Amino acid sequence: MEKTGRLIGSRQSDLDKSFKLAIRSLLTTCSKEEFSNAFSSFTTSEQDCLHRLFIQVITSLHENIEEEFESLCLETQVGAALDAVEQLVEEQNLDPLFSEKTNVMDVACDLSTAKKNEISYLTSMLERVEEQNRPPPSTS
Helix, strand or coil, X not given: CEECCEECCHXXXXXXXXXXXXXXXXXXXXXXXXXXXXXXCCCHHHHHHHHHHHHHHHHHHHHHHHHHHHHHHHHCCHHHHHHHHHHHHHXXXXXXXXXXXXXXXXXXXXXXXXXXXXHHHHHHHHHHHHHHHCCCCCCC
């Protein structure tokens, strides 16, 4: 799938598909019968003519909305932003913290041990500084 000479990423492709599905469901034409019931005071010939016009308007509206969406995506560089997101996701999948194989409990245990060691180190530093700041015993 290519737009303006470059391949689009899967996230942009998914966005395009989702958008098109959304507008189709919003702009789905009603059945001929429903349309005729809505204009029951008109003759059959007039209903047919109005229904054809209605279909043309809905079709044109679909095309215009899709073109405007594509134009906005190009203008605001949505593709580049989604490519960057895709790249970040791929990089995170290489990071062991984001790997499905990483045991969260192991990571939590390692983090807890590191924090306990840090607390012990800081406590000993504090004791050493307090010791150095104590006045020497007075000899009277």
